[in-house]
Amino acid sequence: MGSPLKPPDGNWWNQPINRRESIWLGLGAVWSMILFGWMSIWTREGDQNPIGRTYRVTEEEFREKIEAYKEAADETDDGIVPPGDEVYIAGLRYGWDGLPVVLEAGREYDLHLGAYDVQHGFSVRPEETLSKQINLQILPGYEWVVPMTFDEPGTYQVICNEFCGVGHRSMHGTFVVEEGDG
Amino acid sequence: MTWLFDNEYDDEGFRRCGVTGLDVHRSVENHAKLFGLTAVVALLFGGIFAFTVAMTRWEVIGLLPAEDFYIHLSLHAWNLLIFWMIFTEIAILYVGGPMVLGRKLPFTSLAKIGWGTMVAGAVAVNYSIITTSAPDEAPLLTSYAPLPSSPLFYAGVIVFLLGTTIAALPFFVTLWRERKRRTGSLPLVTFGAFVTSIIAVEAILGGLVTFSYALAWRLELIATIDAALYRQLYWIVGHGSQQINLVAMITVWYFLTHVVGGAEIVSEKVSRTAFILYLFFINMGAAHHLLSDPAVTTGWRIFNTSYAFYGATFASLIHAFAIPAGIEAGRRKRGKGGGLFGWLTSAPWKNPVFSSVVFSIILFGFLGGITGVLMGQLQLNMAWHNTLATVGHFHATVVLGTTVAFMGLLYFLIRTMFMRRLAFPRLAAAQPYFYAGTMSIATLMLMYVGILYGVPRRTSEVVENIPGTEFSLAAAAPLFSVFGIFALLAVLGGVLFLVIALASLIVGERIESPEDNADLLPDGGAHGTAIDAVDEDDPVHAYEMRGTFVLCLVFMATFVVAYVLNWYLLSQLWSIGA
Numbered sequence: 001m002g003s004p005l006k007p008p009d010g011n012w013w014n015q016p017i018n019r020r021e022s023i024w025l026g027l028g029a030v031w032s033m034i035l036f037g038w039m040s041i042w043t044r045e046g047d048q049n050p051i052g053r054t055y056r057v058t059e060e061e062f063r064e065k066i067e068a069y070k071e072a073a074d075e076t077d078d079g080i081v082p083p084g085d086e087v088y089i090a091g092l093r094y095g096w097d098g099l100p101v102v103l104e105a106g107r108e109y110d111l112h113l114g115a116y117d118v119q120h121g122f123s124v125r126p127e128e129t130l131s132k133q134i135n136l137q138i139l140p141g142y143e144w145v146v147p148m149t150f151d152e153p154g155t156y157q158v159i160c161n162e163f164c165g166v167g168h169r170s171m172h173g174t175f176v177v178e179e180g181d182g
Numbered sequence: 183m184t185w186l187f188d189n190e191y192d193d194e195g196f197r198r199c200g201v202t203g204l205d206v207h208r209s210v211e212n213h214a215k216l217f218g219l220t221a222v223v224a225l226l227f228g229g230i231f232a233f234t235v236a237m238t239r240w241e242v243i244g245l246l247p248a249e250d251f252y253i254h255l256s257l258h259a260w261n262l263l264i265f266w267m268i269f270t271e272i273a274i275l276y277v278g279g280p281m282v283l284g285r286k287l288p289f290t291s292l293a294k295i296g297w298g299t300m301v302a303g304a305v306a307v308n309y310s311i312i313t314t315s316a317p318d319e320a321p322l323l324t325s326y327a328p329l330p331s332s333p334l335f336y337a338g339v340i341v342f343l344l345g346t347t348i349a350a351l352p353f354f355v356t357l358w359r360e361r362k363r364r365t366g367s368l369p370l371v372t373f374g375a376f377v378t379s380i381i382a383v384e385a386i387l388g389g390l391v392t393f394s395y396a397l398a399w400r401l402e403l404i405a406t407i408d409a410a411l412y413r414q415l416y417w418i419v420g421h422g423s424q425q426i427n428l429v430a431m432i433t434v435w436y437f438l439t440h441v442v443g444g445a446e447i448v449s450e451k452v453s454r455t456a457f458i459l460y461l462f463f464i465n466m467g468a469a470h471h472l473l474s475d476p477a478v479t480t481g482w483r484i485f486n487t488s489y490a491f492y493g494a495t496f497a498s499l500i501h502a503f504a505i506p507a508g509i510e511a512g513r514r515k516r517g518k519g520g521g522l523f524g525w526l527t528s529a530p531w532k533n534p535v536f537s538s539v540v541f542s543i544i545l546f547g548f549l550g551g552i553t554g555v556l557m558g559q560l561q562l563n564m565a566w567h568n569t570l571a572t573v574g575h576f577h578a579t580v581v582l583g584t585t586v587a588f589m590g591l592l593y594f595l596i597r598t599m600f601m602r603r604l605a606f607p608r609l610a611a612a613q614p615y616f617y618a619g620t621m622s623i624a625t626l627m628l629m630y631v632g633i634l635y636g637v638p639r640r641t642s643e644v645v646e647n648i649p650g651t652e653f654s655l656a657a658a659a660p661l662f663s664v665f666g667i668f669a670l671l672a673v674l675g676g677v678l679f680l681v682i683a684l685a686s687l688i689v690g691e692r693i694e695s696p697e698d699n700a701d702l703l704p705d706g707g708a709h710g711t712a713i714d715a716v717d718e719d720d721p722v723h724a725y726e727m728r729g730t731f732v733l734c735l736v737f738m739a740t741f742v743v744a745y746v747l748n749w750y751l752l753s754q755l756w757s758i759g760a
Contacts, residue, residue: 002446002722004370004436005202005282012367012450018511018723020731021449021503027738028499032492038749039559040484048752049759050564054476108757113476118329119409121568125636130657132755133636135567137475139409140328144476149757157653161568161638164329165319166249169641170649 050136052110052146059140062114066090066097078102078176088112089173091120091138093165096158099173104180108149115140121162124175127155135161150177186219186687187212189601195286200696201598201703202441205284211599213293214273214281217349218595220301221269221588226680227308228261233673236624239570240666241646242659251642252320256311259323263580264423265304268346270588271378271430272296273595275353278375278433283368288355296349303342310334322640324420327396327412336397343389343419350379370447370454374433377457382426384465388418410477417468424576425464427584429457431542434587435505438539438594443529444516444704445508446722456500463493470554473563480560487558495555502547503727503734511725518705522729530704532611534604535597538590541618546583549625552741553578556748565752571632573639577625586618589679596683597702602690610682617675620668627665631658633751 017025043049057065069088074081079100087109089098097116103109113122115138125133136146150156160171191197195208231254237245238254246254280287287293310332314320321331357376360368368376392415399407436453439445447453469486472478489495510525519525530536553575557566566572593610596602604610631637635658638644645655645662693699 004374004440004447005204006369007367008370008447008450015449015451015721016723017449017452018507018725018727020727021452021507021723024503024731024734025452025500028496031499031738031741032496035495035555035559035745036484036488036491039488039561042561043480043484046561046753047757048561048564048755049480050474050560051480051759052476053760119326121638123568123636123638127653130635130655131633131751133569134564134755134758135474135569135636136564137472137567139413139476141409142476146758147760151756159638159644159648161640162326163252163319163322163640166252169248169643172648172651172653174653 048134050146052144054145055143056141057114057143059116062090062143063116065112065143070098076102079174082109085109086112088114089122090114090116091122091160091164091171092116093118094160094167094171096160096171096173099158100176102176102178103150105150105153105177106180108147111146111148113138113144113146114142118164119162120160120164120171123159123161124156126152127157137162150175153177153179186215186600189599196284199598201699204281206281206599207284207286209287209290210276210280210285213287213290213297213352214276215595215599216293216297217269217273217276218592220297221266221273222592222680222683224261224265224269224304225585225676228258228266229673229676229680231255231258232262232669232676234258236666236669236673238642240662240669241643242663243666244643244646246642248642252322252640253311253314255640256314256320256322257308260307260311261304262585263323264342267427267580267584267588268342268423269300270591271382271426272300272346272349274430274434274591275350275375275379278371278378278437279353279356282372283356283360285356285360287352288359289352292348292351296345296347296351299345299348300342301345303338303340303345306334306338306341310338324416325396326416327399327407327409330400331396333397333400336393336400339393340390340397343386343393346382347386350382353379367450370450371433371437373454374429374436374457377461378426378429378433380461381422381429381465385419385422385426388415388422392416392419410475413472413475414468414478417471418465421468421471422465424580425460425467427580428464429460431546431584431587432501432505434591435501435539435543436508438535438587438590439505439509439543440512442533442536442594442702442704443509443539444512444518445505446512446515448504448507448511448723448727452500453504456497456504459493459497459500463489463497466490467494467558470558470563473558473560474567483560487560487563498547498551502551502737503730505543506733507727507730510727510730511722513704514725515720515722516705519726519729522732525729533702534610534614535590535594535702537611538586538593538614538618541614542583542587542590545586545618545622546579547737548740549622549629550575550578550583552744553629555741556744562748562752564758565633565748565755568639569632570628570637570639571630574625574628574630574632577621577628581621582618582625586614586621589617590614592683594702596686596690597693597699600687600690601693602686603693603698604682605685605690606682609678613675613678613682617672617679620671620675624665624668624672627661627668631661631665633748634658635661
């Protein structure tokens with residue numbers, strides 16, 4: 001053993017390993033398994049997963065879906081009140097079609113996320129607690145159906161966090177989450 | 183410029199390096215210098231935009247309007263993340279291959295053609311970014327289709343990647359010939375360089391496909407481009423290129439801790455196994471960028487983001503022990519290691535080569551490595567994705583890790599290949615402390631504002647004002663002030679490096695005899711002497727490694743705490759996903 005600049009001598013594969021290095025290897029292997037196991041278990045047991053159904057959809061088809069959805073919905077001063085549990089939102093340069101939307105706290109909605117033009121970032125946080133925030137990538141050509149249940153009433157602010165052009169910074173919208181019936 | 187290439191060689195073109203004991207051929211040395219100097223030019227150019235970008239994100243200053251900001255950000259990314267790194271890495275291949283093996287550089291004309299092609303590609307990319315005009319947008323690093331970039335941009339990247347391939351050929355030829363010349367194992371540094379080069383080939387192939395696809399679409403040879411497919415292809419090169427940086431950096435760690443710190447390899451088997459794990463698993467890390475994407479399945483994401491059950495993370499944990507253990511055991515063997523940490527306290531901390539490398543090891547691990555695993559967990563990624571915390575992560579890896587290590591390497595090259603004393607030696611001794619320290623704080627602030635306030639990356643204003651709404655992320659403003667001040671200081675630390683490096687090259691005192699470089703050697707001892715000889719009765723693996731063990735336990739504890747905290751924050755969110 002010795003220099004990394006010289007070929008190792010003799011049968012280097014069979015040289016013993018220092019006891020503390022062996023212990024560290026064991027710790028590392030166990031930690032690796034914990035990292036994998038926890039992530040895997042959370043997809044089944046946890047409440048926060050970036051998982052939903054995905055459909056191929058052209059930009060025109062997605063526009064038509066959102067138009068049909070908006071016709072069926074109520075328009076109020078606060079925003080769109082969806083007709084059922086389905087909520088449609090599309091990113092476009094530079095705004096969010098389908099926002100603002102009025103939802104009930106504690107009710108599970110299926111968010112249909114898509115884009116009309118380029119990639120966008122769907123970044124949501126309650127106005128009062130900025131550390132609670134989630135971020136999803138939105139792609140043109142794909143409709144992503146992600147279930148979501150807002151547990152607390154309040155205003156949830158949406159900003160775009162994928163660069164989508166020079167006007168990118170002005171792209172924002174809101175969820176208005178009201179006290180639910182239940 | 184010829185004065186930079188005028189070392190004295192024997193009739194065969196070789197000289198014996200007084201520091202490493204290597205037989206250095208003129209052809210290897212001069213080409214390594216050429217790539218190293220070019221890298222410094224890219225560092226200088228890209229560094230200018232570190233200043234303008236940071237001073238725009240610190241919205242109290244708000245230096246640039248949006249349209250300029252994205253162009254500056256693109257120039258910052260391409261020159262530092264790609265050109266500075268890759269030019270250095272070609273030099274590392276030449277050092278790790280032919281120089282360590284004591285051979286000539288074969289096909290030097292290919293090295294020159296490769297260099298010229300890389301320079302042409304880099305100039306084209308820079309020109310296309312600076313001249314961005316509608317309908318094109320600034321590409322940033324990713325040029326995410328279908329947001330269009332200039333056709334010249336895609337073409338420039340392709341040219342640069344081809345140039346890199348050509349420049350790497352002499353390295354591959356060297357290894358091929360070495361294999362035919364003799365049996366037995368390669369030195370560890372050569373082995374690390376070889377693994378780096380294989381990962382580079384994978385990245386380059388991915389890059390050629392990606393940018394050809396985008397160019398064909400931009401020139402309207404094909405009608406549409408699939409955003410999800412583009413992302414998947416892009417990250418083969420986008421993340422793969424960063425894995426080249428990682429593996430090259432670790433190779434430099436082994437190289438320099440040995441030469442200037444007296445480290446030895448405590449287990450060839452363990453260290454080489456770790457490199458092999460990288461070879462198989464590290465490129466799966468490209469999936470880290472697709473965790474919050476709609477178009478890849480859950481199983482694909484979990485398998486790939488975990489590098490198949492954390493194979494590459496395990497490899498990094500191995501190096502995290504093996505390298506400090508090498509310093510500890512090596513120094514104990516030299517009689518420099520009383521107590522738990524005597525091997526560290528007696529180390530050559532005033533030598534900027536040594537301090538740079540050690541800071542790189544520590545900061546890469548604690549700030550870059552841990553955050554990389556955190557954001558690479560499928561669910562935690564939702565809290566990190568596209569926030570400044572992500573930017574904090576990769577400034578910890580490629581700045582605090584790779585750039586700091588490469589600065590140490592360049593100090594070393596100035597001393598041992600350009601044969602110049604460092605100008606302003608006291609300033610040079612302090613520079614790694616100042617740069618690593620200030621940059622660490624700036625990096626931590628990026629992580630905090632990203633995770634705790636959800637501040638997005640890639641935007642010119644969001645804290646003081648979001649156009650068209652009352653809402654803003656104003657609560658993050660105090661941390662941004664800390665960021666702004668320390669980013670400024672870090673830029674100053676980068677300027678110091680460039681001033682010291684360039685002044686050393688231009689007016690630095692010439693090193694005439696091996697004694698002039700004796701201070702680089704660990705404890706003044708020479709390499710190639712008895713201390714380096716293998717002594718069967720005194721194997722290095724038998725020396726104590728308890729100091730390293732304690733440090734590694736501290737690292738693991740930090741890792742676990744950060745992991746638990748991140749998961750706690752995530753579990754506080756409302757219910758998301760199926």
